[in-house]
Amino acid sequence: MDKLYVIKIGGNIIDDEAKLSSFLQSFAAIKEKKILVHGGGKMATRLAEAMGIQQQIVEGRRITDAETLKIVTMVYAGFINKNIVAQLQANHCNAIGLSGADGNVILAHKRISALDYGFVGDIDLVNTTVLDTLLQIIDAVVLAPITHDGKGQLLNTNADTIAQEVAKAMFQSYDVNLIYSFEKSGVLLDADDDTTVIGQINPSSYQRLKSEGKIFAGMIPKLDNSFAALNSGVKKVIIGKAEELNGLIEGTKGTTINNQL
Amino acid sequence: MDKLYVIKIGGNIIDDEAKLSSFLQSFAAIKEKKILVHGGGKMATRLAEAMGIQQQIVEGRRITDAETLKIVTMVYAGFINKNIVAQLQANHCNAIGLSGADGNVILAHKRISALDYGFVGDIDLVNTTVLDTLLQIIDAVVLAPITHDGKGQLLNTNADTIAQEVAKAMFQSYDVNLIYSFEKSGVLLDADDDTTVIGQINPSSYQRLKSEGKIFAGMIPKLDNSFAALNSGVKKVIIGKAEELNGLIEGTKGTTINNQL
Numbered sequence: 001m002d003k004l005y006v007i008k009i010g011g012n013i014i015d016d017e018a019k020l021s022s023f024l025q026s027f028a029a030i031k032e033k034k035i036l037v038h039g040g041g042k043m044a045t046r047l048a049e050a051m052g053i054q055q056q057i058v059e060g061r062r063i064t065d066a067e068t069l070k071i072v073t074m075v076y077a078g079f080i081n082k083n084i085v086a087q088l089q090a091n092h093c094n095a096i097g098l099s100g101a102d103g104n105v106i107l108a109h110k111r112i113s114a115l116d117y118g119f120v121g122d123i124d125l126v127n128t129t130v131l132d133t134l135l136q137i138i139d140a141v142v143l144a145p146i147t148h149d150g151k152g153q154l155l156n157t158n159a160d161t162i163a164q165e166v167a168k169a170m171f172q173s174y175d176v177n178l179i180y181s182f183e184k185s186g187v188l189l190d191a192d193d194d195t196t197v198i199g200q201i202n203p204s205s206y207q208r209l210k211s212e213g214k215i216f217a218g219m220i221p222k223l224d225n226s227f228a229a230l231n232s233g234v235k236k237v238i239i240g241k242a243e244e245l246n247g248l249i250e251g252t253k254g255t256t257i258n259n260q261l
Numbered sequence: 262m263d264k265l266y267v268i269k270i271g272g273n274i275i276d277d278e279a280k281l282s283s284f285l286q287s288f289a290a291i292k293e294k295k296i297l298v299h300g301g302g303k304m305a306t307r308l309a310e311a312m313g314i315q316q317q318i319v320e321g322r323r324i325t326d327a328e329t330l331k332i333v334t335m336v337y338a339g340f341i342n343k344n345i346v347a348q349l350q351a352n353h354c355n356a357i358g359l360s361g362a363d364g365n366v367i368l369a370h371k372r373i374s375a376l377d378y379g380f381v382g383d384i385d386l387v388n389t390t391v392l393d394t395l396l397q398i399i400d401a402v403v404l405a406p407i408t409h410d411g412k413g414q415l416l417n418t419n420a421d422t423i424a425q426e427v428a429k430a431m432f433q434s435y436d437v438n439l440i441y442s443f444e445k446s447g448v449l450l451d452a453d454d455d456t457t458v459i460g461q462i463n464p465s466s467y468q469r470l471k472s473e474g475k476i477f478a479g480m481i482p483k484l485d486n487s488f489a490a491l492n493s494g495v496k497k498v499i500i501g502k503a504e505e506l507n508g509l510i511e512g513t514k515g516t517t518i519n520n521q522l
Contacts, residue, residue, distance in 0.1 A: 051311045070340060078339020079331060082407060082415055086362040090413035096364045096391075101347040103357045103399055130357075133398045137391065138364055146343060152351035154343055 003032040004135070004174035005249070008163035010182035013242040014041035014080060021087065023181070026245040028091035033135045033174065035166060036095075037143045038084060039159040044068075044075040056118075064118040064156040072156050073099075077144040084142050095140040100147030101154060103130035106162065108147035108155050121147040121155025123162070126169035164225045171233030178234050179249070180222055181242040186255035187223070191216040197240075201257050203227065226257040264293040265396070265435035266510070269424035271443035274503040275302035275341060282348065284442070287506040289352035294396045294435065296427060297356075298404045299345060300420040305329075305336040317379075325379040325417040333417050334360075338405040345403050356401040361408030362415060364391035367423065369408035369416050382408040382416025384423070387430035425486045432494030439495050440510070441483055442503040447516035448484070452477040458501075462518050464488065487518040 007027065013019050027036060048055055048071050056063040064072065081097040088095040100106025100121075108121030134141055143166065145159040160180065167178040186197035201209070206223060209215050215223065219239075226237040240247070240254020247253030268288065274280050288297060309316055309332050317324040325333065342358040349356040361367025361382075369382030395402055404427065406420040421441065428439040447458035462470070467484060470476050476484065480500075487498040501508070501515020508514030 047312075050313075051308075073343055074335035074339040076339070077343045078335040078337070082334050082338045082360050082362055085360070086409045086415050087413045089362055089365055089409060089411055094365050094391075096359070097362070098357070099343050099346070101343055101350055101358070104350055104355050130355075130398065133394075137394045148347045148350060150350055152348045154347050 001173070001175045004170055004176050005030055005032055005034040005179060006037065006163055006167040006170070006176060007034065007179045007181060007245075008037045008159055009039065009242055010180075011039040011041040012183040013181070014038060015043070019243055020084075023242045023245060024084065024087045025091055027140070028088050028093035029246075030249065034139070035131070035135075035141045035143060035170075036084070037145070037159050037163040037166065038076075038080060039145060040072065040076050041080065043079065044072050047071050047075060058115060061115070061117065063116070064120050066119065069119040069154060069156060073146055073154055077146045081142060081144040088140060088142070093140055094138045095142050096134060096138050097142040097144065099144045099154070100157065100162070103127065103134075104148075104150070105130050105143070106147040106157070106165070107150055108157055109149055110153065110155060119153065119155050121149065121157040123147065123157065123165045126165050128169050128173065131166070131170065132173055160222060160225060164229050167229050167234045168232040171235075176234045177236045177238065177249075178226070178229055179245075180226075180237070180239045181245060181248065182239075184241060185244070185253070186240045187219055188216065189214055197253075198255050201255055202260050223257065227259065230257065230259040262434070262436045265431055265437050266291055266293055266295040266440060267298065267424055267428040267431070267437060268295065268440040268442060268506070269298045269420055270300065270503055271441075272300040272302040273444040274442070275299060276304070280504055281345075284503045284506060285345065285348045286352055288401070289349050289354035290507075291510065295400070296392070296396075296402045296404060296431075297345070298406070298420050298424040298427065299337070299341055300406060301333065301337050302341065304340065305333050308332050308336060319376060322376070322378065324377070325381050327380065330380040330415060330417060334407055334415055338407045342403060342405040349401060349403070354401055355399045356403050357395060357399050358403040358405065360405045360415070361418065361423070364388065364395070365409075365411070366391050366404070367408040367418070367426070368411055369418055370410055371414065371416060380414065380416050382410065382418040384408065384418065384426045387426050389430050389434065392427070392431065393434055421483060421486060425490050428490050428495045429493040432496075437495045438510075439487070439490055439498045440506075441487075441498070441500045442506060442509065443500075445502060446505070446514070447501045448480055449477065450475055458514075459516050462516055463521050484518065488520065491518065491520040
């Protein structure tokens with residue numbers, strides 16, 4: 001089976017022109033098939049401020065009202081997605097940038113919960129046929145964190161979850177490697193010390209580290225998602241620094257999550 | 262040869278939610294292969310105003326400075342393109358929305374002229390291979406009027422020109438029908454009277470009408486482009502009202518431009 005890299009790039013890297021450019025150079029150089037999922041960065045917040053649109057934060061979560069949806073659609077699916085694609089083209093990587101509405105690649109529904117998140121999507125389906133065909137004819141697919149409900153409504157959707165669901169959906173056609181790249185060197189024993197990377201985490205060490213309070217709270221959803229992905233057929237999950245993408249792929253950098261007990 | 266419709270939709274329709282929705286319903290119902298090219302509408306101008314960005318107009322033409330390029334990328338390739346795609350999906354038309362950077366479908370260069378237009382692109386190449394393959398696997402391609410130079414630079418590009426160049430490029434694989442749809446019923450003898458549609462225009466009647474001053478100045482570039490497209494192998498060019506798309510396709514509405522003397 002062909003190898004497929006599904007790589008999520010975090011918002012902090014997107015906000016840093018030099019880091020993003022260097023990351024995209026490394027990404028373009030990957031010889032295997034590849035899907036890049038990007039987050040948002042601070043541009044959406046800055047644009048909302050410039051336009052005088054109040055951000056609603058409830059219980060620490062940003063609510064996507066109609067005006068915010070407009071902004072994230074413009075910034076994520078427009079500005080960020082197209083600039084990433086243009087830069088990849090400049091690096092001789094023929095990329096195609098999509099939202100989940102394009103080719104119906106990611107179908108979602110508006111989140112149902114006690115707290116009204118607004119226009120936030122929970123994923124129902126990843127259309128592997130379209131993604132697969134695109135990967136046959138071009139070098140990379142770049143996914144913006146915007147999905148749709150099939151009834152004309154666009155929805156703001158978590159980029160980590162998109163990466164995870166796409167990786168899970170593609171495992172039947174590819175050996176999928178899922179990489180979460182961000183500003184830290186990996187899962188750290190000391191969140192403030194970038195040299196304390198945990199090289200390998202398996203289910204038992206994860207339980208132990210969690211019970212000892214050694215896993216930074218913000219990392220727990222990423223790790224839970226990683227194990228869920230492995231349980232669904234994804235071959236390998238790696239978490240690490242965007243600037244070290246080559247090392248993450250070679251297995252010399254970052255944290256590798258594996259499912260062996 | 263299969264028929265291919267390349268349909269340009271003007272900005273005035275995009276600004277009108279009800280008209281756009283009805284247009285997209287008709288577009289989705291077209292059974293043949295189809296490419297939709299959309300213009301911008303007033304949203305970009307409104308957004309620039311909301312953000313306090315001065316629009317530079319020189320000799321009647323909007324200059325695309327760096328800030329304006331950001332805005333048109335967000336609005337055209339983000340908001341408008343993705344909302345059109347989501348609405349087409351709701352009408353059971355599996356559409357994929359692209360800028361010219363995606364799949365390298367439209368390569369352009371920054372316009373060279375005495376007047377510095379800023380980040381405005383003149384088209385060098387339409388990548389028919391990618392468009393053709395996409396049309397095999399999905400129902401429609403939706404093109405935003407943003408191209409790239411292959412070196413990482415996005416460029417603002419006239420949507421009429423994109424429609425024309427795409428139509429011209431695709432003529433070897435398809436019987437191409439190019440439709441310019443906008444707010445008027447066609448080419449009019451009296452610009453203020455929508456009942457004075459000229460049903461057919463050929464090169465000799467065009468010369469006569471122009472010399473008699475009967476062609477509204479704003480229509481001349483569209484007609485010149487139409488004849489250029491016909492000379493390059495496009496089968497038929499039709500100009501007419503977006504709300505009458507069915508009639509334009511059936512040949513019962515609008516102005517048909519043909520090349521017979």
